[in-house]
Amino acid sequence: MKAMVFNQFGAADTLKIETLEKPIPAVGEILIRVKAFGINRSETYMRQGLWGEVAKVSGIECVGTVEHDPSGEI
Numbered sequence: 001m002k003a004m005v006f007n008q009f010g011a012a013d014t015l016k017i018e019t020l021e022k023p024i025p026a027v028g029e030i031l032i033r034v035k036a037f038g039i040n041r042s043e044t045y046m047r048q049g050l051w052g053e054v055a056k057v058s059g060i061e062c063v064g065t066v067e068h069d070p071s072g073e074i
Helices: 041-048
Strands: 002-006 015-019 031-038 061-068
16 A cells, blocks of 8 residues: 655655555454545644654545455444
8 A cells, every 4th residue: 555654753855655565454443445635733743743653654634435344344
């Protein structure tokens, strides 16, 4: 899968598109095939290091379709 990640804190130019392995959702999680996402203010704080160590993949707010639900509910 392709993802926008940051490997160091800093400005927007620290964001890079990388190919990562597709995650396997655990119980209580779902896998979403993201169609679009936005970068919100919280993510700019994360990228700048203002919140300490956090997720390295951006895209808190996204839209897409559920690809896998281990619980079978969706």
